[in-house]
Amino acid sequence: MPRLFTGLEIPEDVAFDLFLMQGGVSGARWIHRDSYHITLRFIGDIDDALAREISLELEGVAARPFRLQLAGCGVFGGNKPHALFAAVEESADLRRLQFTHERICQLLGLPPESRKFAPHVTLARLKDPELRSLHGFLASHSLYRSRPFDVDRFVLFSSRPSRGGGPYAVEEFYQLQAGL
Template sequence: MPRLFTGLEIPEDVAFDLFLTQGGVGGARWIDRESYHITLRFIGDIDERLAREISYELDGVEAKPFKLRLSGCGVFGGNKPNTLYAAVEESAELRRLQAIHERICQVLGLEPESRKFAPHVTLARLKDPDLASLHRFLASHSLYKSREFEVSRFVLFSSRPSRGGGPYAVEESYSLQAGL
């Protein structure tokens, strides 16, 4: 039974810039830069038949390439932060692509995603983080901006069930067409 999700890959140079930010936060388990991505839709553990159906439907997605930029850092978890991330600047094209993926999954019988879409790149998983060092990290990276990069494809990733995810494998990639 594969554990699947759809997402966008991060260009190598942008991933390297993010990698250089690692460190200085007690209680952080930093993500390998090869695992950086933006999740569009977590699918979960499904059978092979449904995986093939999802892959087939994703192949029919019509969307144009678009540009994205990462901007700033934040945490999920409120008063008990559990995830440190780089945020993604608002993008109507990204939201449209994510909505298409959500619709495909629901049409094929998956439950609607319960969390609001908050595009991000996970930098670290946090377990009882040192809040002072976490606040210093957030303050020193609040103005972070990546270069603008083009998104010309999305991918279907698989992962092994593990703490914090990864390593991830690209099962299929789907090109976005400029002529649409």
Template sequence: MPRLFTGLELPEDVAFDLDLMKGGIIGSRWIDRDSFHITLRFIGDIDDGMAREIAYALDGVEARPFSLRLKGLGVFGGNKPHTLYAGVEENADLRRLQSIHERICQVLGLPPEGRKFTPHVTLARLKDPDFHSLHGFLASHSLYKSRGFEVPRFVLFSSRPSRGGGPYAVEESYDLHDRQSDDWRGAREGAA
């Protein structure tokens, strides 16, 4: 029974920059650079038949490539922080792509995602972190901003059940393209 989610990969240089930040927080377990990603829709543990249906439905997604930028750091968990992350600059194309994935999952019978979509890259899992070192880390990286990068595709990932997730495998990848523009371009070339 695979555990699946959809997401975006990071360019190697952006992942490398995030990897350079590791360290300095007592009570943290840092995520491997190869596992950095932006989750679009967590699907969870499903049977092989449903996994095939999802993979097939995702092939019909119509969305054009877009640019993204990571911006700022934060923590999830409020007074009991459990996750350190890099945020993602607000992006309408990203939100549109995520809502398409959400609709596909619901149409196929999966329950709606219970959490609000907060795009991010998980950097570390925290367990009783030292607040002084955590606040110092956040303060020293508060102005973090990645370079802008193109998102040419999204991915269907699988993971083995483990604490904190990972390692992740790419099950399928789906190129982003504007099919309406492709259809128009093809019709125009055919008329020439």
């Protein structure tokens, strides 16, 4: 039974810049740069037949290539932070693509995603982080901006059930079509 999700890959040079940020936060388990991605839709553990149906439906997604940029850093978890991330600048094209993935999953019988879509790249998982070092990291990277990068495909990823995810494997990729 595969554990699947759809997402966008991060260009190597942008991933390297994010990798250089690692460090200085007590209680952080840093994500390997090969695992950086932007999740579009977590699908979860499903049977092979449903995985094939989802893959077929994703082939029919009609979307144009677009540009993205990462901007700033933040945490999930409020007063008990559990993840440190690089944020994604607002993009209507990204939101449309994510909505299409959500709609496909629901049409194939999966429950709606319970969390609001908040595009990001997870940099570290946090366990009882030392708040002073975490706030220092956030302050020193608040003005971070990646170079703008082109998104010309999305990916169906698989992962093994593990703490914090990864390593991830590309099961399929789907090209976005210029001229739509």
